[in-house]
Amino acid sequence: MSQAKEMNNAPQWTIKMADGTSETLAPREGPVRKAWNCLVRLLSQFVLKIWRFLQKAWSLGANDPRKVVHCLKVGTALSVVSLFFYMRPLYESVGKNAMWAVMTVVVVFEHTVGATISKSFNRVCGTILAGFLGLGVNWVADKSGEKFEPWIIGSSLFLLASAATFSRFIPSVKARFDYGAMIFILTFSLVSVSGYRVEELFALAHERLSTIAIGTSLCIIVSMLVCPIWAGTELHNLIVRNMDKLSCSLEGCVIEYFDGSAEGGKSEPIKNLQGYKCVLTSKATEETMANFARWEPAHGHFNFRHPWQQYLKVGASLRSCAYCVEALYGCICSETQAPESIKSHLASTCLRVSSQSSNVVKELAKVIKATSKSSTIDSVVGEMDDAVKDLQSCLADLPKLLLPLPTPEVSGLEKAERSAASLATTPLLDMVPLVTSASLLIEITGRIKGVVNEVDELADLAEFEPADQENSKHNQPTNKIAMQKQTEEGTQKALERV
């Protein structure tokens, strides 16, 4: 410190340059000061990093408070299970093996109820199966004399561990019993190895099983009773959310196309409408959730045997739409753009198709969300089909449009010649992205019909409530008008901007 002070009091050296400016020479820093500065810099960087990390963690918790609740649930379950160590009667009943109850809670408690039940089931079954097998092998080894004992135990351990490890590669086992296979290996090796030393295997097995039962039942009870997070509900909501995102992207990107191009060719991609990307990447999550959901008991709208696998099919059909939307984005961000006159010819129909098809997807999202069939879905799909037909006839009219309008003063000969000339120079190349977009829109409507079919099947399998006919008769025209109005408004707005 004193050295640093000394330096501050040291005389300053200044150089006057030829051009009149002056430069102060900094005193050469001593090694202590250098090290101090370096340390301060490192520390401040470290603190900043920690601060950012904490900020990120805070926003994570603020965005989804259920995550915080889950953490508190884990803390509670662990505290409860550790009571076994503090309360004398409980401790004496399970002994030192209470450790297994703690381990079970730590390992088995998962975010969703389904995952917790699945892991508990795997743990209990794996332990029981391996325990019995281990006891059997030990008994056989014991009977066959001291010479063969280690060989029998060693080779059975090698064989069973290898076989169980291999079973974890088989997709159907991996999806459901991966953890169970691991617990099987673990328990079998512990039993067969410790059995060689400890004689009281039965007591051990009994204690271990009862502690595991305590741990798993505690986990299941806490995860089901305290703010439960059901994998099934999560999957259900994920599909609904993906449908909403897809319909927004689809409608938004077509509006942007016919709107944004007024300010000149677009070359940078549109960023805030890319919700469809979530649909592209949600396959793994959907599969995991569906796998856990099948373990869950009836809850909310869902029975025990709710057709979760059908959700995967709905998800896959949604993804096939999203692939096309992604290609549509490519077209829309293309640098070559059709002339405004032709664009405006297609604008209203394209906007109608996109808005109607996004209405269909929104209606499907409503169907799934409310778990009740829709009485309006057929009419909405019908409107989408009408819009597609209009778009197709617009496309068919395109060549006619390229001909100049016949003016009465011009003679027949001149007219025909002019039109031929104009056609020979048709900027078809410029029209390609437009035609492609229209064609992709038509393809998307086809794929949306695939989604409609999958949702229909889901509604049948899950026995969704039938559509309220009375209600629908009243509502249908209103809905239709409201929808039409909404569509027209959207189209109008976009057209105004064109």
Added chain:
Amino acid sequence: MSQAKEMNNAPQWTIKMADGTSETLAPREGPVRKAWNCLVRLLSQFVLKIWRFLQKAWSLGANDPRKVVHCLKVGTALSVVSLFFYMRPLYESVGKNAMWAVMTVVVVFEHTVGATISKSFNRVCGTILAGFLGLGVNWVADKSGEKFEPWIIGSSLFLLASAATFSRFIPSVKARFDYGAMIFILTFSLVSVSGYRVEELFALAHERLSTIAIGTSLCIIVSMLVCPIWAGTELHNLIVRNMDKLSCSLEGCVIEYFDGSAEGGKSEPIKNLQGYKCVLTSKATEETMANFARWEPAHGHFNFRHPWQQYLKVGASLRSCAYCVEALYGCICSETQAPESIKSHLASTCLRVSSQSSNVVKELAKVIKATSKSSTIDSVVGEMDDAVKDLQSCLADLPKLLLPLPTPEVSGLEKAERSAASLATTPLLDMVPLVTSASLLIEITGRIKGVVNEVDELADLAEFEPADQENSKHNQPTNKIAMQKQTEEGTQKALERV
């Protein structure tokens, strides 16, 4: 049994019908026979199921023998670690805690070296950190008197377990330290809970750490020395394989389009060319592999700090191509097809574009496979660009083509009129899928350039060997000719079939 026999010997009843046929009446089955038949049926079904399962498992092992090797490795590691129980001096050095070594082997041994190292690191660090914290908390609790002791221990357990559980939700922690956080909770609760009873915590910690060290080092040694499976190499090969699949799909589907349509409109999707679907779904695998690969030491062509993250970017750019290929498939399977005359006009250029672009992808696959830059990549990309330009001018020529050929006998007036009439009836609607396919092909070439850029960056970051200039000068023309020849052959074949 005797009852069943009796029944077989019982008299048979036969009825003669009016039309001359006779029918034998089956004796009414007794309950025992019924149950027996039912049991036999169930048993045979069960045996069949087991048989099919075994067949599947066998083919899994036959297709990838490394999986079998992995299982044998796990069996070996477990057998070796169980020696600690059988050999007196080893057993006495670690005592009953040898159980932890067995557990470590079961839990930590993973398919790839990177995953094993990552889990080992997590296990060791989580144990050490939680062990020290647990000792500290126990010491503080011990000093603060018997009244506060359970409260301090209980609340610290609750808080730390909750915090560690929450950290597992943070993406950066989840990707790398998920297992470590779990082990932290596990060890901390075991230490703090057992510390209340057992006084020899230091000895326990020492024993536990040494057994875990034995287990992890055994796993790492076995997984690295016996037929190692490196996550990095797997990622590397996955990307190369995906590139090959994508290029095959791209080339194959265009050939199918111009070839298959000769036999009439296609409505059912092409199945054996859908390799691109693997590209669509490989994101999760790529990310897992890249995460494990960073833990691996230098091996083969790869240094310790090989830019594995760049592989993810290459994968993402490949996927963006695959989305477009998926849309292209949709077009190609579309029911409306362009008239043959127009199709054949575009056939050769479309085939050239697809073949050149698939050549580019193949060349990129070669670059990555050989980890050496390519001297021909620029020329291949140039050829792809030329093909695209040709396709664009073909598209621009399309309207001209729709006009009938001018015949010298026809007067100017007649010619112009006829052309105008033919244009008015141009089946543009039928052409839409063709134009869309062509446009998607052009879009795909654009995205392939994105892949080229990412691979270039990878080559720079990973310091791929420079292209052999001498060799390339000799080879370039030859390569070019060979490639051109190959392309022309493919095109020729397809055209012949059209």
